[in-house]
Amino acid sequence: MTAPDEAPLTPDQLEAALRRIGAARYHNLHPFHRRLHGGACTRVEVQAWALNRYHYQSRIPIKDATILARMDDPALRRAWRQRITDHDGEDQGGGSGGDAGAEDGGIARWLALTDAVGLDRAMVTAGRGVLPATRFAVGAYVHFCAERPLLDAIASSLTELFSPQVIGERVSGMLAHYDFIDGAALAYFTRRPPQAERDAAFALDYVRRHAVTPADQQAVMAALVFKTDVLWAQLDALWHAYVAGHPPPGAWQPDDDAKVWT
Numbered sequence: 001m002t003a004p005d006e007a008p009l010t011p012d013q014l015e016a017a018l019r020r021i022g023a024a025r026y027h028n029l030h031p032f033h034r035r036l037h038g039g040a041c042t043r044v045e046v047q048a049w050a051l052n053r054y055h056y057q058s059r060i061p062i063k064d065a066t067i068l069a070r071m072d073d074p075a076l077r078r079a080w081r082q083r084i085t086d087h088d089g090e091d092q093g094g095g096s097g098g099d100a101g102a103e104d105g106g107i108a109r110w111l112a113l114t115d116a117v118g119l120d121r122a123m124v125t126a127g128r129g130v131l132p133a134t135r136f137a138v139g140a141y142v143h144f145c146a147e148r149p150l151l152d153a154i155a156s157s158l159t160e161l162f163s164p165q166v167i168g169e170r171v172s173g174m175l176a177h178y179d180f181i182d183g184a185a186l187a188y189f190t191r192r193p194p195q196a197e198r199d200a201a202f203a204l205d206y207v208r209r210h211a212v213t214p215a216d217q218q219a220v221m222a223a224l225v226f227k228t229d230v231l232w233a234q235l236d237a238l239w240h241a242y243v244a245g246h247p248p249p250g251a252w253q254p255d256d257d258a259k260v261w262t
């Protein structure tokens with residue numbers, strides 16, 4: 001990495017440095033993902049992954065609305081708001097309230113997956129039983145995007161440069177290995193890669209054009225490192241709780257579905 005008093009990187013050098021961060025730190029390398037995609041997870045582990053991952057997913061549009069609210073440029077807002085629509089779905093009319101548009105959004109497709117693995121939908125949407133470390137990591141991501149400069153917030157989404165590959169491994173691995181998972185359950189992941197590619201290309205172009213000083217280039221690299229930590233910490237927590245068998249107080253347990261939640 002360059003010190004702030006050194007010459008700035010060219011956009012191509014900056015992009016190469018960002019891609020090196022992904023190659024070394026992205027969550028496709030985490031042992032939990034290898035276990036999940038390789039068919040070694042128990043059904044309970046897959047359920048715990050889906051529950052906790054839903055929490056991350058549910059905060060993404062909130063994170064993006066926070067970023068949108070900080071953008072002065074209408075053209076930038078126009079591009080960024082697509083991310084929220086992708087997750088929340090499009091309003092189909094019929095007045096305010098309700099969720100008529102939900103069916104064509106990513107959140108609805110995520111709930112199809114949590115349904116398919118047998119989780120109670122009310123529990124999932126309320127976020128009950130989510131691991132504390134997942135909550136902390138996801139909360140840190142939302143706060144990062146609210147508080148850091150806009151350039152850093154945009155750069156922190158660049159993990160999406162690497163997600164189409166891990167999603168491809170996940171779909172083929174999970175379909176091959178788990179009889180309780182079918183194509184309909186994984187619809188979120190089959191629809192996501194083109195959206196991720198579009199979003200990552202937009203964010204990368206923005207970062208290449210705006211991170212021109214050594215200090216800003218250091219900041220965008222740090223933002224990407226931070227985000228890889230957000231993703232990694234969630235899988236560490238899953239492993240500790242459900243593979244190593246040390247669930248923290250309040251964490252979801254298989255027999256929780258039988259409970260009446262209040």
Ligand SMILES: O=C(O)c1cc(C(=O)O)c2c(n1)C(=O)C(=O)c1cc(C(=O)O)[nH]c1-2
Nearest residue numbers: 060156157158159160162163166167192231
């Ligand atoms: O399945 C994955 O491994 C994965 C990773 C990431 C990512 O790299 O942050 C995202 C997603 N999926 C995803 O579905 C998604 O909507 C998403 C939004 C963002 C973001 O930071 O704005 N990352 C990701």
